[in-house]
Amino acid sequence: MKMMIARTSAVLAALAFAGEAMAVEWNVSLWGKRRAFTEHVEKLAELVDQKTNGDFTLNLSYGGLSKNRENLDGISIGAFEMAQFCAGYHRDKNPSITVLELPFLGVSTLEQERDVSMAVYEHPAVQEDLARWNATLLMPSPLPQYNIVGVGEAPRALADFEGLTVRATGGIGSAMEAVGAVPQSMSATEVRQAMDSGVIKAASFAPHAHMSFGTIENANWWTTNLNPGTVNCPVVVNTDALEALSDEHRDALMGSVDEALDHYIEFYNEKTMAAWGPALEERGIEKVTFSDEEIASFKDKVAGPASEAWIEEMSERGLPAQELYDLVNEKLGQSN
Structure with a gap:
């Protein structure tokens, strides 16, 4: 009887250990703080946890794992399993997706960007x-069209x-270079200090x-x-880590992407944009239109030359540049 109890206890302990061993934790490298830009990753973590009953956890770190310009490097060596980065931070490392950063592509909604x-x-x-x-x-971080905030005298014309x-x-x-401005490339976390110190004006x-x-x-x-x-700004995962997941965990992750993006777009449209106008008004910031x-002259001066230069440069690198550019325009044409 004692031997049977001992064997039963051993089996239960082994099962408990096996269950514990199946639990997976991924580290996710973000930066700044939780904001609209990271809501899809936050939602993804929530959904994955729910679908796996806590057996698959995404641990989100805002700057604790890597600098934002080094997130792709961290992914490459397996320093963490998931990360967000922006193509423009290091265009030489990810030339193919810089097609999505060409000026005046004609994207007008977050749904189109997605x-x-x-x-x-x-x-x-x-x-x-x-x-x-x-x-x-894994998924993009759809962003609306950029505009410029600045200090000093407001521009009255593009000149x-x-x-x-x-x-x-x-x-x-x-x-911006095409209209005579002097563009400076720096990560988002450096911008406020650069403006305060006068390194940049906008x-x-x-x-x-x-x-x-x-x-x-x-x-x-x-x-x-x-x-x-x-x-x-895509969210990427370490390929080895993705392939090492069980079918259940991989399905939970990949099957949650669409819902996470739906949540992101709804959050951005309904909450972020609703707060933007009042934030400007409270601070007395002048709106320059x-x-x-x-605007038509600006677009004519920039769009064509930029796309032609991109296609030429990327073709020389061995990328199917014209094909990628045509794909973007085809998708935008279908969504208009």
Whole structure:
């Protein structure tokens, strides 16, 4: 009898150990603080936990694991299993997805940004590009068109951007350069200090980032309709870690992406944009609106040359650049 009890206890202990061994924890490298930009990752963690009854956990870290410009490097060596980064931070490391940062692509909604990003992420050349970093693209962080907040005298015409130092990355930086501004590439967490110290006079961001990183606290003006483009900031996972997941855990993760993105877009549209207008009014920030003629001239000056230069450069790197550019335009045409 005692031997039977001992055997039963041993079996139960083994089962308990096996259950414990099946539990999986992933570390996720983000930056800044929880905000609209990270709501899909927060929702993803919540859904994965629910679907696996706590057996698969995403531990979200805001800056504790890596600098934002080094997140892709961290993924490549398995320092953490999931991370968010922006293509414009290191375009040489992820040239294929910089097609999504070209200026004046014509994206007007977060839903469009989501659809065109996912289409590009699924392209074999893009997947091969990110595979160099042992990274699998999971989902985008759809952002609205960027506009500029600045200090000092407000620009009254596009010509007034001549010589203005402005934080702008990717295609937005190219667009600003075309009107005589001096684009500066820096991570979001560096921008407020750079503005306060006079290193830059203006910053290009989506509304949530202007609020989250404090650029509106000392600003005098912002542009309402410049809309030169946006940045592409994917969430990626370490490919080895993804392949090591059980079928149940992998299904829980991949099957939660759409719901996480739905939540993100709803949150951004209903909460972030609702807070943006009042935040500007409370601080007395002047709204600068350019004429339709100036915006059309700006687009004509920037869009064509930028896309042609991108296609030429990326083709020389061996990427199917024209094909990727055509894919973006095709998807946007279908969603209009």
